[in-house]
Each structure stands twice: as C-alpha cells, then as structure tokens.
Amino acid sequence: MAHADAHAMHPETNTGIDNRKLAIWTFIGSECLFFASLISTYLVYKGKSLVGPFPKDIFEIPLVTFGTALLLFSSLFVVLALNGAERGKRGQMLGWLFMTILCGVFFAGMQVYEFTHFVHKGLTLQGNLFGATFFTLTGFHGTHVTLGVVWLATVFIEALRGRVTPEKAINLEIAALYWHFVDVVWIVIFPVVYLMN
Amino acid sequence: MAATAAAPAAHEHHFPDKAGEYVRIGLILFVLTAMEVGCYELAHRAEAPGHAFWQAWLIPILIVLSALKFMMVASYYMHLKWDGRLLKGLFVFSLIIAAIVIVALMVLFIYHYKYAASLGGVAGM
Numbered sequence: 001m002a003h004a005d006a007h008a009m010h011p012e013t014n015t016g017i018d019n020r021k022l023a024i025w026t027f028i029g030s031e032c033l034f035f036a037s038l039i040s041t042y043l044v045y046k047g048k049s050l051v052g053p054f055p056k057d058i059f060e061i062p063l064v065t066f067g068t069a070l071l072l073f074s075s076l077f078v079v080l081a082l083n084g085a086e087r088g089k090r091g092q093m094l095g096w097l098f099m100t101i102l103c104g105v106f107f108a109g110m111q112v113y114e115f116t117h118f119v120h121k122g123l124t125l126q127g128n129l130f131g132a133t134f135f136t137l138t139g140f141h142g143t144h145v146t147l148g149v150v151w152l153a154t155v156f157i158e159a160l161r162g163r164v165t166p167e168k169a170i171n172l173e174i175a176a177l178y179w180h181f182v183d184v185v186w187i188v189i190f191p192v193v194y195l196m197n
Numbered sequence: 198m199a200a201t202a203a204a205p206a207a208h209e210h211h212f213p214d215k216a217g218e219y220v221r222i223g224l225i226l227f228v229l230t231a232m233e234v235g236c237y238e239l240a241h242r243a244e245a246p247g248h249a250f251w252q253a254w255l256i257p258i259l260i261v262l263s264a265l266k267f268m269m270v271a272s273y274y275m276h277l278k279w280d281g282r283l284l285k286g287l288f289v290f291s292l293i294i295a296a297i298v299i300v301a302l303m304v305l306f307i308y309h310y311k312y313a314a315s316l317g318g319v320a321g322m
Contacts, residue, residue: 015283025284029291036295043299044306065234072230076223079274083219086212166212180275187266190230191259195237 024174028181035185038140039192042133049128055197058121060114067110068190071145074103075183078152078176085159085169093164093172097156100179104149111142134193141189144182151175222273226266233262 013019077100084092115135123131155175158164164172236258239251272278277285 015281017281017283022284022287025287029287032288032291032295033298036298037302040299040302044302061234061237065230068230069227072226073223075270075274076219076226079219080216083212083214083216087214177275180270184267184270184275187263187270191233191263195233195259196256 018170020170020174021177024177028177031181031185035137035140035188038137039188042137042193045129045133049130051128053118053121053123053127053130055130055134055193058118058123059194059197060117061194063110063114064190064194067107068186070103070107070110071183071186074100074107075180077103078179082169082172082176085164085172086166088166090159090162094156094159097152097159097172101149101152101156104145104152104179108142108145108149111138111145115139137189137193141182141185144185148175148179148182152179219273222269226269229262229266233259236262 011019013022015022077096081093081096081100084090084096115138118131123134125132125135152175155164155172158171236251236255239245239248240255242248245251271288277288
C-alpha cells in the first residue's frame, strides 16, 4: 500500500527515481566540477600576488563566520520546511521556508557589504591575482545563493497559494537539494579561502 | 469526507518525522564551525596556548572538520543516507572527478613554478 502511494506521487520510471530528482542530482554533479575548477584556480594562484591588498590585510573573519552560520542554519530550516511539507503541515512548511529565505537574503547582503568594503580597500578584479580569483570564486557562489533565494521565494509563493501539497513536496525537495548544495560549497570555500592563510 | 480526514495521517505515516534528527545535525554543524574558527584563532594569536601546534596542524584539522560537515549535510540534509545507490553514485563520482581536477591542477602548477624558478624566471604573474 505504501509502495503504491509512493508510485502515485510521480510517474513510473526505469530507475524508480523521479526524473526531476535525477535531473537535479545530475546538475549538482556538473556543478561540483564547476566549483572544483574555480577552487583549484584560487589555490594555484594563492600567495602569488605581487602587489596588495593581501588576504590578511582585508579579511574580517567574525563577519564571514556569522554569514557561514546563517547559511548552515538556512540548510536546517529548509529541511525542516520539507519535513513539514511531506507531512502535510502547511504552517511549519511556510514558517521554516520563510526563515530559509531570510537567511539567504542576509547572507547575500553580507557578501555585497564585504565586496563593497574590499573594493574600498583597493581589492579589485583586475588589481592582483588574489582579487581576480577571490571575486570569481565567491562571486559565483553569491550568484548561486541569489538564484537559490529566488527559487525558494517562488516555491514559497506557490506554497502560500496552497500548491505545495504532500504529493507535490518534490518541488520543494528539488529546490532544497540545490540550496543544500550551495551550503556544501560554502563549507569548502570558507576554510579554503578565509581560514587557510 | 472520511478520506479527506485520513489523508494527513497517511502522509505522516508515510514520511516519519525527522525534525529532531535534523536539529541535532544542525547543532553538530554549528559546533564544528565554531571549532574551525577556534582553531584559526589559536593558530593566529602568538600569545595563545599551544600556538606552534595549532599553526602546524591548522590545515589538516580544517580539512577534517570541513569534510565532516560536508558529509553530514550530504548524508542527512540531502537525504543521501536514505536515497538509492544511483543518486549516491552520481554524487560520489562527481566528487571524485572534482578532487582529481583540483589535485591535477595543483600538481601541474607546483611543477610549473618549480621549473620557472629553476630557470631564474618569475614564477607568478
């Protein structure tokens, strides 16, 4: 009976996995390679800048730690939202989803503040190798965060309209998988860029 | 009417409540992040106890802590612990290729810099 219920939620596939879920995992796989190339570029040029500003001159670890905590908690919130969606608890889903979006917005805001601050201190994309690799890596991550916020906001609006039912919780699960991936990438970027100096 | 009332109960039965487990994982992730920053502070303050030790072991400790966080998010929050082998394989295969890309590029550039240095040229840009 439970097996029949599970099949009722998505059309029959050869793999037994919803095609949308397989697609997002394939996309995440390709994104791993994308960020691997950006991280390796940052690493090979690390410490090779001939002119400043250098990382130790400009990094503000407390601010970035706060942003990291926000992103980690947002991952917890979105999985709690999914837990609510799958169990038909609309209030829980909406509340946690709203908190996730809020954390994402604050993280993106933190990054905008940080970039502006660094530019004022003389770190630019063209100034030195550190600036070029730092802005490219963290900038692409920030873009992913922004896209994730937009995606989650779309799901939130759909949920407000009552369109994210337990049967359609897969729509939130796919967005959540993308959001967790963005978090996982930051779990690598935070120590590599900010702490390993 | 009876069917409508039974629907939420059926979903609750089909999807067990994992909220407690998720919160526990969240707290562990928070503690691991605090440990990362703590190790960084100990390694960067000359007056900190065991300063030399933390400076020498900072990078290996950070790699282990971030790998732990990575695995916990992937296993529990991304549900890989409960998902089928196909999805696990897809992700792990991508991670292996990503690791190979990072290591290969680093080795390539280390040799490039050594070669440039042996010629007496400028290794960087």
